[in-house]
Amino acid sequence: MGNLRSVHQALRTVAPDASITVTGDPQQVAQATRVVFPGQGAMPDCMRELDARGLRSAVLEAAHNKPFLGICIGLQMLFEHSAEGDIPGLGVLPGKVVRFASNLRDAQGHKLKVPHMGWNEVHHAVHPLWQDIPQDARFYFVHSYYVQPQDEQLVQATSCYPLPFVCAVARDNLFAVQFHPEKSQSAGLALLRNFVNWKPD
Amino acid sequence: MLAKRIIPCLDVTAGRVVKGVSFVELRDAGDPVEIARRYDEQGADELTFLDITASSDDRGIIFRIIEQVAEQVFIPLTVGGGVRQVEDVRNLLNAGADKVSINTSAVLNPQLVADAAGRYGSQCIVVAIDAKQAGPGRWEVFTHGGRRATGMDAVEWAQKMQTLGAGEILLTSMDRDGQKTGFDLALTRAVTDALEIPVIASGGVGNLQHLVDGVKLGGADAVLAASIFHYGEYTVRQAKQYMAQQGIEVRL
Secondary structure, three states, rough: OOHHHHHHHHHHOOOOOOOOOOOOOHHHHOOOOOOOEEEEEOOHHHHHHHHHOOOOOHHHHHHHOEEEEEEEEHHOOOOEEOOOOOEEEOOOEEEEEEEOOOOOOOOOOOOOOOOOEEEEEEEEEHHHHHHHOOOOOEEEEEEEEEEEEEOOHHEEEEOEEEEEEEEEEEEOOEEEEOOOOOOOOOHHHHHHHHHHHHHOO | OOOEEEEEEEEEEEEEEEEEEEEEEEEEEEEEHHHHHHHHHOOOEEEEEEOOOOOOOHHHHHHHHHHHHHHHOOOOOEEEEEOOOHEEEEEEEEOOOEEEEEEHHHOOHHHHHHHHHHHHHHEEEEEEOOOOOOOOOOEEEOOOOOOOEEEEHHHHHHHHHHHHOEEEEEEEEEEOOOOOOOOOHHHHHHHHHHHOOOOEOOOOOHHEEEEEEHHHHHOOEEEEEEHHHHHHHHOOOHHHHEEEOOOOOOOO
């Protein structure tokens, strides 16, 4: 999941007139008006790739200054530390990334699998990116780790597996989600459409 | 809470969706892109495409199909069939697949699963297991579309695949495939209880109660079916409504 082509395709659908580029070039990130930061696979690999391509400062700059959407590992990388590989993240947001416990059970006592994979309900706060998205709409998730922000004010949405966990955060020009809007059918496309139209103060 | 997934499966050959009985006797079911769109509209949670093309000449067709589907359908797409090397995984992901399913090649070369998961992440690696009952509480893994026995135990094999980095197991009962008598629930239960990763039950769905049983009795995280949807017996939405009535959490 986190297939770059899928993100590109979904953005093209919601913004047919926009110029959308899949890039690993810091220059292009610097020149973009909006940045989507998807991540796939394991966070240590993503962090290594980011530095190998010299993207760290361009991403940090974008995360502080222009409409920025993190997706999946792209959310997790924004935090200070991840239990996956016990590594530091970009430290844009205070908090850490932890793994779902093993041997989780639902209310009926059935085993809950990790990764948390499939469509789960998203309980969201009020933010321009949730416009036209019903409360508790389902989005597609696939992940074994989740974020624990230090600052409650960052939290934009939670989901349950079986306990509540944070699945969206926002601060100023930045928004980031654990689920995959590009694979979440109409609700996901609505969120991406809201992002491409978003004008943060 | 997390919904149980319903996954229509499209067996594709020569650009058409087909369906056989116990892996033989293929019957035409229509155009894959059109069918994919219809299932998406009906609320399918994911789609799985299995390229069952025998000749390597036609291998390019599946890429064009996936590209077209990915332009119009924004739910996870899994593609399997003929995946032999990491490059095949890359090509399918580039065509628009979100997950790639590996079956025979995982048996011939288990390292492929580790390499592909290492490169692209476990989340996009599905290992498909075709299993056939070999005795009470024992199932054997078969490869090559069910034609070749391996002598391996299905539960142990599934555990090994989890260890090597599979993100999910697509478990097909060869005894039940195309028979419409329901999933092999004992097989499903044995595999899902032995694993931490999700298991998709496959093979044998003939009515909506079978889907319910797969989840409730088999313990499956997702259920896969083909013919009950292809030939218009039920829509995906009817299947989900029925499951919801039986107390199963689904995305409606």
